[in-house]
Amino acid sequence: MTEAADFTPVNLVTGFLGSGKTTLLQRLLADPALGDTAVLINEFGEVGLDHHLLERIDDTMVLLQSGCLCCTIRGELSQSIKDLHSKRERGLVPNFRRLVIESTGLADPFPILSTVQADPVLKHHFRLGNVITTVDAVNGAVQLARQPECTKQVAVADRLVLTKTDLADSETADALVARLRRLNPSAPLWRAAEDRLDAEALLSHDLFALGGKSVLAQRWFAQEVDAHPHAHDRNRHGDSIRAFSLVFDGPLDWTLFGLWLTMLLHRHGNAVLRVKGILNVEGSPTPVAVHGVQHLVHPPIHMAAWPDGDRRSRLVFIVEGLERRVIERSLAAFLALGAQAPTSAVA
Amino acid sequence: MCALCGVLGGAEHWTDATVRPGVFTRNTDPVQRRRERFNRVANAGRVLRFYGLTLSDWQSASFLLSTATGKTELVDNLGHLWVAAEKLLGRPCDPLDPAFLGRLEAGGD
Missing domain, CATH: 3.30.1220.10 (CobW-like, C-terminal domain)
Structure with a gap:
C-alpha cells in the first residue's frame, strides 16, 4: 500500500451551473486549514476568487481511440496539473499540499476523476480525495429532472452541499434533500446557509487520508x-x-x-x-x-x-x-x- | 505499458493492488506471488470456459487468452481481460445476461 503522505490529494468541487461552487470554494479557502491549497478552475463565474494559486484550464477532452473508457484523459486538465506539480517541484509556486479542481457546471465528473487516477504521471504524485457536489436548493429539483449531468454529479459525491437554502422554502428544500438521499444515501449533507462548513470534514476526511479508519x-x-x-x-x-x-x-x-x-x-x-x-x-x-x-x-x-x-x-x-x-x-x-x-x- | 492505450506505465490495475497485503509487491515471497497468479488463472478459467476461452500465465508477467481455435490475445491484467475476450469472441461478455448466469449457476457446460 502507498503511504498517504506521498500523494497530494485532489478534491473535485462539482455542481450544476449557478449552484454555488465558487461561493463554496471562497468560503472554504478562507479557512486557515486550507491555506496550502492550490485551485484549478475551468470557468470564471461571477464570483471572483482571490487566491494565491489559480490556474485556468481549457476545456478539451481527449478520448483515446482504443475505446477504453478508463483511459479517458482530459488532456488540458492533465497538463495543467503537471505544470502545477512541476512549478511546485522547482519552487516557483508555494508548496501546496492539496489541489482543488472546480469543474464546469455542465461537466460529467467521471473524466476528471479518471484523469487523476489513470494518467501515468499524475497517479504517482496525486490521489483522489473527496468529491464535493453543490446542489441549488431553489432550482435543484428541476435541474435533477432535466440534466443527466446534474444527477451524475450528485451520485458520485462524497459530500453534498445544499446551497441557497435561505432562498428556498423549507418544503422545497426538504423534498430536494429526500431526493438527494435516494440518489446518494451515504454522502453527508450540509446546508450551506445554516450549517457551519467544516473545511476539514468536507475536503480532508477521506478513507485514504485516515489510513482506512x-x-x-x-x-x-x-x-x-x-x-x-x-x-x-x-x-x-x-x-x-x-x-x-x-x-x-x-x-x-x-x-x-x-x-x-x-x-x-x-x-x-x-x-x-x-x-x-x-x-x-x-x-x-x-x-x-x-x-x-x-x-x-x-x-x-x-x-x-x-x-x-x-x-x-x-x-x-x-x-x-x-x-x-x-x-x-x-x-x-x-x-x-x-x-x-x-x-x-x-x- | 498499457497494451490497449499505448500509455507507458499504465498497466497497474486495482485488482492487483491487494489480494493479501504484499502479494504483488516486489519484496515479498515470489512463490506466494506465483501461487496467486495460478489462483487467478484458475478462477478466471471457471468463468471463461462458459465462453470457450482459456487463460494461461505467460512468464509471470502477462496472461494469454485463447480461443479453442488458437486465436490468442496477450492480457496484462483483469482490467483488459474483458476487452480482449470480447475482441476474440466478437460479441459482448455481459455478467448480467440471464442465459450466461443460468449456465454459470448450473455449473455445467
Whole structure:
C-alpha cells in the first residue's frame, strides 16, 4: 500500500451551473486549514476568487481511440496539473499540499476523476480525495429532472452541499434533500446557509487520508440504503437511478470478486454511477474497502479494523437502469465458483 | 505499458493492488506471488470456459487468452481481460445476461 503522505490529494468541487461552487470554494479557502491549497478552475463565474494559486484550464477532452473508457484523459486538465506539480517541484509556486479542481457546471465528473487516477504521471504524485457536489436548493429539483449531468454529479459525491437554502422554502428544500438521499444515501449533507462548513470534514476526511479508519466506511452504511425498497414506484418521474446495498456472508475470493466487478464495469460501467463497500476477503484479517465511480475503481484500501461486529461483506450501488436482483444474482453466481473444486495450481 | 492505450506505465490495475497485503509487491515471497497468479488463472478459467476461452500465465508477467481455435490475445491484467475476450469472441461478455448466469449457476457446460 502507498503511504498517504506521498500523494497530494485532489478534491473535485462539482455542481450544476449557478449552484454555488465558487461561493463554496471562497468560503472554504478562507479557512486557515486550507491555506496550502492550490485551485484549478475551468470557468470564471461571477464570483471572483482571490487566491494565491489559480490556474485556468481549457476545456478539451481527449478520448483515446482504443475505446477504453478508463483511459479517458482530459488532456488540458492533465497538463495543467503537471505544470502545477512541476512549478511546485522547482519552487516557483508555494508548496501546496492539496489541489482543488472546480469543474464546469455542465461537466460529467467521471473524466476528471479518471484523469487523476489513470494518467501515468499524475497517479504517482496525486490521489483522489473527496468529491464535493453543490446542489441549488431553489432550482435543484428541476435541474435533477432535466440534466443527466446534474444527477451524475450528485451520485458520485462524497459530500453534498445544499446551497441557497435561505432562498428556498423549507418544503422545497426538504423534498430536494429526500431526493438527494435516494440518489446518494451515504454522502453527508450540509446546508450551506445554516450549517457551519467544516473545511476539514468536507475536503480532508477521506478513507485514504485516515489510513482506512473504519468509522468512515461505517458511515457509508449508516444510512439505511434500502429504507425505501419501492421508492422507484412512488417516484414516477422517470427516475431510473437508484441506490441499494448487497450483503454477502462469509469471506469472498478477491480474484472472483475482481473478475466480476471488472466484467460488470466493462459492460455496464456507464450505468454503475457508484459502487463502494467493505469486503471480507479470504486471507485478510481486516476488511478491504473498495470504491468506484463508473469505469474507475480507486485502489482498494486495507482498513485498520472492522467498523462493527458485523463481518459480512457489504456493497452499496448507485445504478442507472440496472436491476438490483440481477446484480445480486450475478455476484452470487461468481462467488459460488470459489466453492467449486480447489484449484490445481500449486507453485 | 498499457497494451490497449499505448500509455507507458499504465498497466497497474486495482485488482492487483491487494489480494493479501504484499502479494504483488516486489519484496515479498515470489512463490506466494506465483501461487496467486495460478489462483487467478484458475478462477478466471471457471468463468471463461462458459465462453470457450482459456487463460494461461505467460512468464509471470502477462496472461494469454485463447480461443479453442488458437486465436490468442496477450492480457496484462483483469482490467483488459474483458476487452480482449470480447475482441476474440466478437460479441459482448455481459455478467448480467440471464442465459450466461443460468449456465454459470448450473455449473455445467
